[in-house]
Amino acid sequence: MGNLFGRKSPPSRVTEQDKAILQLKQQRDKLKQYQKRITLQLEKERLLAKQLLKDGKKEKALLLLKKKRYQDQLLDKTEHQISNLECMVQDIEFMQIEMKVIEGLKVGNDCLKSMHQIMSIENVERILDETQESIEYQRQIDEMLAGALTQEDEDAVLAELEAITQGEDVVLPEVPTEPLPEVPEAAKAEPERKEAKKAEREMLAV
Amino acid sequence: MSFEWPWQYNFPPFFTLQPNVDTRQKQLAAWCSLALSYCRHHKLYTLDVMEAQESPMFNNKKIERKLSMEAIQVVFEELRKKGNLEWLDKNKSRCLVMWRRPEEWGKLIYQWVSKNGMVNSVFTLYELSNGDDTEGEEFHGLEEWMLLRSLQALQTDGKAEVITMDDGKGVKFF
Numbered sequence: 001m002g003n004l005f006g007r008k009s010p011p012s013r014v015t016e017q018d019k020a021i022l023q024l025k026q027q028r029d030k031l032k033q034y035q036k037r038i039t040l041q042l043e044k045e046r047l048l049a050k051q052l053l054k055d056g057k058k059e060k061a062l063l064l065l066k067k068k069r070y071q072d073q074l075l076d077k078t079e080h081q082i083s084n085l086e087c088m089v090q091d092i093e094f095m096q097i098e099m100k101v102i103e104g105l106k107v108g109n110d111c112l113k114s115m116h117q118i119m120s121i122e123n124v125e126r127i128l129d130e131t132q133e134s135i136e137y138q139r140q141i142d143e144m145l146a147g148a149l150t151q152e153d154e155d156a157v158l159a160e161l162e163a164i165t166q167g168e169d170v171v172l173p174e175v176p177t178e179p180l181p182e183v184p185e186a187a188k189a190e191p192e193r194k195e196a197k198k199a200e201r202e203m204l205a206v
Numbered sequence: 207m208s209f210e211w212p213w214q215y216n217f218p219p220f221f222t223l224q225p226n227v228d229t230r231q232k233q234l235a236a237w238c239s240l241a242l243s244y245c246r247h248h249k250l251y252t253l254d255v256m257e258a259q260e261s262p263m264f265n266n267k268k269i270e271r272k273l274s275m276e277a278i279q280v281v282f283e284e285l286r287k288k289g290n291l292e293w294l295d296k297n298k299s300r301c302l303v304m305w306r307r308p309e310e311w312g313k314l315i316y317q318w319v320s321k322n323g324m325v326n327s328v329f330t331l332y333e334l335s336n337g338d339d340t341e342g343e344e345f346h347g348l349e350e351w352m353l354l355r356s357l358q359a360l361q362t363d364g365k366a367e368v369i370t371m372d373d374g375k376g377v378k379f380f
Contacts, residue, residue, distance in 0.1 A: 014369050014378055021328040022369055022376035029332040029374075093327065 017096055021089050028085040035078050038071055045071075209247045212240055221271035223280065237273075237281045242290060246305040251349040255282070255299050302351065311356035315345055316365055319379045328369070328378045331357075 045068050052061040214220040214236050224230045244263045245253070255278060258264055265272035273281070282301060285291035289307070294300040315334065319325060322339075333339070335353050340346045345353070357377050360366035369376040 012367065013380060014367055018328045018378050019369065019371065022330060022371060025328065025330045025333060025376065026371070026374050029330050029337075033332075 015096075017092055021092055024085050024089050024092075028082055028089075031078050031082050031085070035075060035082070038075050038078070042068055042071055042075070209244060212236060215240065215266055216269055218269055218271050221266070221273050221277075223274075223277045234281060234284050238285050238288065238290075241281060241285065242303070242305040245303045249347060251303060251352050252294070253301050253303055255279070255301070304352070308352070308355040308359040311345060311348065311352065312360040312363075312365075314343075315353075315356060316360055316379065318343055318345070325379050328376055330374065330376045332374070334377070 045064055049061045049064045049068070052058075052064065214233075220233065220236070224233050241263060245251075255275070259272060259275060259278055264278055279298065282291055282298070285303070286293070286301075290304050292302045292304070294302060318340070319327075331350055331353055335346065335348045335350065345356075348356075354368070354375065357366050357368050360379075361368055364380065366377050366379045369378060
């Protein structure tokens with residue numbers, strides 16, 4: 001079937017274990033058939049023994065029952081063998097499953113290993129170093145582009161910012177402008193502050 | 207449950223092949239469906255033509271009519287054309303009846319296998335058709351040739367693989 005045009009059939013997916021299982025199962029089937037036969041025979045002999053008893057042939061009936069007893073034992077043995085075979089089949093099947101599990105684990109392990117190879121410690125260190133360098137480099141570029149302010153300039157800018165924020169603090173509330181005559185120190189300080197304010201305004205204008 | 211005969215079964219002319227082409231066509235179709243449903247009901251897979259003629263299928267004792275051998279051959283030939291029947295010998299005395307196609311059987315079997323979580327397991331053919339596990343399944347008691355064909359149908363689908371060993375066959379489902 002299907003091979004009409006010489007199409008190549010895919011490789012068989014039946015393993016040696018499968019064949020072994022099949023063999024065991026075939027054996028079991030045979031035993032089962034045997035069991036069926038004996039059971040039927042037993043039933044027949046039981047009826048026959050009854051008949052013989054009715055007919056008064058006690059000796060023969062006894063003989064028959066002996067035979068039956070023997071067959072009963074055979075049946076028991078067969079039962080035992082069948083369970084043995086089935087046990088074996090299950091063992092093999094379970095072993096196959098276990099093998100698959102191991103295979104799966106192996107694949108996972110290999111994968112993990114190859115990924116670790118890519119991500120070696122030196123590599124990570126190197127990459128981190130490089131990243132650090134790049135950041136440094138980027139910072140330098142930023143500085144250059146931003147007009148290269150020196151430390152002093154930065155200080156100046158900060159100072160200016162400080163001044164502005166302070167200036168605003170003073171401007172916001174409505175402060176009385178008249179000097180208080182009772183306190184001479186305060187009156188002395190006043191022009192100084194005004195001067196500072198003036199200077200700030202000038203800077204802002206610039 | 208007894209088999210339900212179609213109304214034609216108690217209609218005497220039904221047992222004589224009709225000369226009129228149209229009528230004959232209808233008659234043959236009715237016979238074909240009767241034969242298939244009879245076989246399905248009684249789970250028959252192989253038929254002996256002689257026996258079939260004597261069986262109730264072609265022999266209505268109530269109205270004392272039976273289909274002639276020639277007519278049976280015509281009906282069987284019609285079934286063969288439809289793919290439901292195959293001759294076992296050249297004399298056309300024995301035949302295989304397939305009231306369910308191998309693919310359909312295969313599907314049923316595969317359904318059972320996957321329902322029972324036995325995919326990837328090995329089975330003997332005996333186990334499938336006569337085992338205790340399949341008791342009550344429709345394919346229980348399926349004749350071996352039919353079983354084998356349905357498994358081969360599954361094999362072409364890649365769902366099974368038939369294993370041949372020195373004594374007997376087995377199958378593994380995927």
